[in-house]
Amino acid sequence: MNSVEAKGPSAKRLFLYLGLVIWFLFSVFPFYWLIVMATRTTSSIFSYPPNVTFGSNFVSNVERLLQALPFFQSVWNSLIVSVSSTLLSLFFSALAGFAFAKYDFPGKKPLFWIMLATMMVPGQLGLVPAFVIMKTLHWVNTFYALIVPGAASAFGIFWIRQYAETAVHDDLLHAARIDGCSDFRLFFHIGLPIMRPTLAALGIFLFMGSWNDYLWPLVILNSPKAFTLQVMLSTLNGIYFKHYGMIMAGTLLGTIPLLVLFAIFSRKIMDSVTVGALKG
């Protein structure tokens, strides 16, 4: 930032780096330890003095895991649920966000407020009746129950609207309208392409949220075949608590997809946390 400061006393710099390194170790160590445990037998995990290096039992731990529970089925389930709920939610959010950003229509303001107000309500408030509804619809143990209710995200609409308001220019829409474009065409041919970057960011955000969701799937799913990854991991942890190596192998396998996603899109993910703060 400036060169005078960069030449500051090295003791001060050392002190700052010490703080960073301590938190770095605390942040990263559980991941390291997860790999250690996933590659060792249960008895070698719980030995004293502790083994702190990687073992060689990862494959046998995974084999054991696959014998015990339909683990990859649950990864597949999570993938289906997360991808479809993300796509559906993105589409609805884009439509509504675009409409709220670029159109003036009667009732726009109250409708927008109602939508925002729904975000104030904690999810648990309607938890019991939501389950009863799913039971009535015979959606217990189905993915509909996980995909459909979350398809309309007030937060997503809000996110898109914030972006579209400035990114999609009125002149452009106006010109297209004079050329006789319908609202659908305006959305698909002008709105969507312009909103693509923010849709990607929102998509990653929604995907991670859906992938990590636990309480609602736990309520809805009770058949192991239908388990999402998180419910599977929790079941694994509850039933096979004596087989730590196996639990950890599963946990590692279940954590890798998100770590990869984060490694690729880290800037986008972290920017979506900060972009607003920088503006403010």
Add this chain to the structure above:
Amino acid sequence: MEENSKTRMVAYGHCASIYIVLSDLIHDRQVNKMSVSMPSVSDVVKKKKAHTWRDIRKHKTIYLFISPFYILFAVFGLFPILFSLFLSFQAWNGLDRMKFIGLENFALLMGDGVFWQSVLNTFIIWLESTIPMLFIALVLAFILNSALVKLRGFWRFAFFLPNVTSIVAEAIIFGSLFATQYGLVNNVLHFFGIPPIDWLNNNVWLQIGIAIMIIWRWTGYNTIIYLAGLQSLPYELYEAAKVDGASMARIFFSITLPLMRPIILFTVIMSTIGGMQVFTEPQILTGGNGGPGQGGLTIVLYLYNQAFNNYLFGYGSAIAWVLFVIILIFSLLNTLIVNRLSK
């Protein structure tokens, strides 16, 4: 201020919207008050009304665009909430006939020691996690903002990493770290001659353990937010302070902290709303029962157990409503503080 906070919202996620909704409502009211005093506005409104119906028809495609949200929310959001209020006056196990029992669920709840323990547990865990978490996040952001530090992107990446893992995975990993016998934490303590801690069975330690997990997961997230806030602060202020010979600690406490107050209070609100709904960590860590002394029994865990293990749907709904009221009061309280302090 209101506009800024609105854009900031995107960053803070779901829960924090309460803040903009409230602050904008206040702002809105002021705007409305002003517009009433101007006579020309009401003429425009009248004219507009005549056109309304035609306007609605003209925009039917647009209503179609926004309709999925309202339809889905009505069915899967609003209806369950109203139904939940209705259920809270009933005794029902989900199978037999419902029985109307008036306020009995709420009366039971008021005298239910376990429920109040869960409220207390939730608040203790919230306090033990929020204060260290936000403080450490602020310090880390302050360090990262210093020109003395290199590789900012790398540190940011590493600190944010815990936030992308699932809470279930996190709880499983920490559960093994905290194991009383041969858990790594106790092994290390043993190495230093410290007697083992019964993390998973002792109420106090269980709550601290859960708080540590929340700190692990959310400190980096808050650091990113604070760092963005710090980078938007006027640089000249630091320069001036440095010229005056102020120490780093002095700059932190006298300049950084006061200027960051709105953002700090904002993260406090977020942590409040999140903290009141803690569920997954204690659920996994204690196998669902909240631990032998029930120190890990949070409000939502109690709600889940009553509704889905004991099939007390009416009672569970009553808990949900009391939880909602607690969150509402707490958030309003925080919003008032924010509005007062940031003015």
